[in-house]
Amino acid sequence: MEKNSNKILSLWGNILKRTKRFIVPYTIAVILIIVISFFTLQKANTTYGFDETLTVYEKVRDHKTVRYTVIGDSIGRGSGAETPGARWFKILERKMQERGIRMSGEYIVQSGATAFEGLYRLSTLEKPGKSDLVFIVFGENDRKYMAANDFGIIYESLFRKAKAFYPNAEIMAITESSLSSGDFADEIEKISTHYQAAHIDMRSVFKNTGIPPEDLTRDLVHPNGRGYQLYADTIYRQLLINTKKEKEIAAIIEPFNGHLIETFRTVSSFQTKEGFIWKNGYMTSERKGSYLESEFEGNILGVKLLRSPNGGEVKVYIDGEFVTAISTWWPFHRERQLYLASSLSEGKHTVRFEVSGNKPRHNTTGSSVIRISSIIEGIAEY
Structure with missing residues (x-):
């Protein structure tokens, strides 16, 4: 029994010695990899410009x-x-x-x-x-x-x-x-x-x-x-x-102009509509004379709409006055945010979008569609 125990202990000793020969170099190699990786990443951070203290x-x-x-x-x-x-x-x-x-x-x-x-x-x-x-x-x-x-x-x-x-x-x-x-x-x-x-x-x-x-x-x-x-x-x-x-970079100082645009607000609700239906996220129509009307209070006005290969033309009126006609044609589908007017007086205004029925010259499809998502109010800072 004692002889067998000695054999077992001797066997385990040999295993540990052999394992140690592999573990120690392996451990050293792992430590070296970690150290090298750390310095490599540090160098990469410097190389790829993450330093925000420099202009x-x-x-x-x-x-x-x-x-x-x-x-x-x-x-x-x-x-x-x-x-x-x-x-x-x-x-x-x-x-x-x-x-x-x-x-x-x-x-x-x-x-x-x-x-x-x-x-x-x-x-x-x-x-x-x-x-x-x-x-x-x-x-x-x-x-x-x-x-x-x-x-x-x-x-x-x-x-x-x-x-x-x-x-x-x-x-x-x-x-x-x-x-x-x-x-x-x-x-x-x-x-x-x-x-x-x-x-x-x-x-x-x-x-x-x-x-x-x-x-x-x-x-x-x-x-x-x-x-x-x-x-x-x-x-x-x-x-x-x-x-x-050694030029200094541009800095924010007192404004050059007054009433600058500080924020935007989108309004997707229209108080009055005729001929437009809600379809795929847009108020949609291709019928001449169809219209949307909405109130707004911003000093600057834009519209968010979809331009597409079958886009049509829409006329824009603000407070009853014709402002512009917009073509919504584009060679592919793309949502756009288009400028309509600025320097508007304080207080409430009304905008009206009316389908003109005119077909943009680049539109070679069989339809002429208007798709409007919302109006964009520019809120001025004084």
Whole structure:
């Protein structure tokens, strides 16, 4: 019995010795992996620009990652470029990468958008990311729908909202190369100067090349790849100049304009309707003369509706006066937030949407449909 016990103990001793030979190296290896991973992650955090104590110019100087946000229209999204890589922000990313600086972007952009739509989309953003640099690219579409002073109020409201969402970011305002209205360009310059933000006027850049506009654009409005190369080169140079000057980023100071837009409120109830039915989340009709009416109290008014390949035309009246006619055609289904009016007096107003029966020229379908979700009240701050 004692002899058997000794054999068992001897056997267990050998097993433990062998196990120990494997456990100790294995444990050391695991510890090394943990330590290496920790320092790798720390390095990754630094490399990918999570340091919010540095401005975009300090990050460019130190070759750290720069995160940017584009809030804009079709030029903001690079429409007109022959390939995705020929869009201005992708060219800019490559130029910065050549200096060892990684750039990554987020985009709040929509073809045909105005600063009103950009402001609404930014204001309703649930989880804004972090950004070192915000590009604001509007003006060309805005001039078609509003007066310059109204644009200035909306543009400044967007400017301040961007700083509220991205407090550590520089704002770079882009005056689009196709903007023909000097009054709108002046508003962009005045607001940029007021907040000491970065500003680039692409109109003079295009003009100074001496190259005909048709060679720099797809349609005399949207730049082509050659035109977007000018955008990227100009922005790149300005970033390096500002870095060398150790420029301070834009800051929130006293407003330039009065009664800026502080919040939005959507109203989906209509007090009076005729010919419209609720369908798939929208008040819908294609019958000429159908109408919706709603009361509102905001100083600025917009509408949320669906644009689609079979979209029709709707006429808009405020307090009984005709304001505009809106085409709801678009090559694909897309919900939009469209500007209607601003600088409205205090107190209650009434808006009426009436199906005109006219078919937009791009609509080649057999129907012409209006789909309205709600009105958008812009609430001003005094």
